[in-house]
Amino acid sequence: MSGEIPPAQPPPDPPHHDLVHPLSLWRWRHNPLYRCTDRLQARIALALLLLVPVLGLTATFLIGDAAHRHYRTAAEHQRQSLHLITAVLTHDAPDHPEPGSAEARENRYAATVRFTDPSGRTRTAETDVLPGLNAGSSVHVWVDADGAIAEPPMTAAQIRSRTMGWALVAFLTVAFAGAAAYRCATVVLRRRNLAEWDTEWAETAPRWTRSP
Numbered sequence: 001m002s003g004e005i006p007p008a009q010p011p012p013d014p015p016h017h018d019l020v021h022p023l024s025l026w027r028w029r030h031n032p033l034y035r036c037t038d039r040l041q042a043r044i045a046l047a048l049l050l051l052v053p054v055l056g057l058t059a060t061f062l063i064g065d066a067a068h069r070h071y072r073t074a075a076e077h078q079r080q081s082l083h084l085i086t087a088v089l090t091h092d093a094p095d096h097p098e099p100g101s102a103e104a105r106e107n108r109y110a111a112t113v114r115f116t117d118p119s120g121r122t123r124t125a126e127t128d129v130l131p132g133l134n135a136g137s138s139v140h141v142w143v144d145a146d147g148a149i150a151e152p153p154m155t156a157a158q159i160r161s162r163t164m165g166w167a168l169v170a171f172l173t174v175a176f177a178g179a180a181a182y183r184c185a186t187v188v189l190r191r192r193n194l195a196e197w198d199t200e201w202a203e204t205a206p207r208w209t210r211s212p
Contacts, residue, residue, distance in 0.1 A: 037189040037190075037192055037193040037196075038189075038193070040189060041185065041186060041189050044182060044185050045182060048178045048181065048182050051178070052174060052175060052178035055174050055178075056170075056171045056174040056175055057171070059170040059171060059173070059174050060167045060168075060170050060171045061167075062170070063166050063167055063169070063170035064163050064164070064166060064167030064170070067162065067163045067166035067167070068159065068163040071154060071158075071159045071162055071163060072159055074154065075153050075154040075155075075159060078150075078152075078153035078154065079153045081144060081145060082142045082143065082144055082150055082152070082153060083118050083142065083143050083144075084140055084141075084142055085115055085116070085117075085118075085140070085141060085142075085143055086115065086138050086139070086140060086141075087113035087114060087115035087127070087138070087139050087140070087141045088113060088114050088115070088136060088137070088138055088139075089111055089112070089113055089129065089133055089134070089135050089136060089137045089139065090111075090112045090113065090114050090124065090135060091111065091112060091135050092133070092134050092135050093109050093111045093129050093130065093131055093132060093133040093134075093137075094109045094111075094131055094132075095131055095132045096131035096132060107130075107131055108128035108129060108130065108131075109128065109129060109130075109131050110126050110127070110128055110129075111126065111127065111128075111129045111133070112124055112125070112126055113125060113126070113127055113129070113139060113141065115141060115143070117143055117146075117147025118143065118145065118147065119147060121147060123147055125148070125149045126149075127139070127141050127149050
């Protein structure tokens, strides 16, 4: 009868989707256009993705540890071979344009100082001093066994900074090496792939171009 409302129907069953086992993601799809070289390239990429982080972290640890031991030994040698002595400015140090500023406290200016070296000789040399010091002011300088002014021994912060720098260089080197290896493999496999396509096309083309 027209106008009669049909009885309610149960909702349709939801579409059934087979669960995809995670291991199936590792299976290569069968495709006639997917060549052996393509599979090999994919496997090389997967291997590098797994190896590069592991090798990078290993290189970071080994190089970082070696660099830390090297710089710590060098700093200890510097502390034993250098001498901290007091020197006197022979003339006024240049003034900073903004006295008392944070920049003035960080800047150093070259000035001539006079000091007595470990062997008892009076010597003069140039060293970096704070700006605005007057002639006759005392400054501390590091000198080596020969009495020459030297850089101060490395601090813990400098050792840590240089160690981290070498560790970062080690990791980036491994990463770039992995990228270069993949690039080389890609170029070689692509050339081989193109050569195979050319060979097969040379065999197939006559059948397409042959007159009936």
